[in-house]
Amino acid sequence: MASSDPIIKTIDLWREIQWFAIHAKPRRENFASSNVTALGIETLLPRVKVERLEAGVARLIVKPLFPSYFFARFCPRNSLESVAHTQGVLRVVSSGRFPIPVGDAIIREIQDRVEQDGLVRMDGPIFNPGVRVSIQGGPFEGLMGRVERESNDRRRVAILLETLSNARVLMERRWLQLEAA
16 A cells, blocks of 8 residues: 555645745746736745845845745646746746645745735844944954944845954854844
């Protein structure tokens, strides 16, 4: 009987409504997601706000959390072909001919981070201006500084290094630790 278990799971996969990752054409995630939604299928296109340098000026842009990918919830038996052939879609992420479901817990985790503006909130401590930090990694490990500002993509923090005549450096936030007040 153990040999029939994978067959049963495959049949269930084709009949159950589940979330799947959809690979869209580059920079066409919105277009592809809208077209899949027009089929009456629930989609999730998580987006984040990031800072981008354009002509030396930092600008905030909104981009997909997973470039070229979004999620759709459907029953493969009923909708796989129509989703796979929707304009803007390259393919449904699969292993051979079987689409790979994305766990509900993963989708819920992403959905729980979506704020009222529709953008995904990235976790981590907030480094407010003036807060003292110690640098735990990178080329300035062991030094202390004060936060000047946190970048809008929340990956980097501008620090004034106290021991180097207030030299300004941009650090990866993962290298920083807040100091106790």
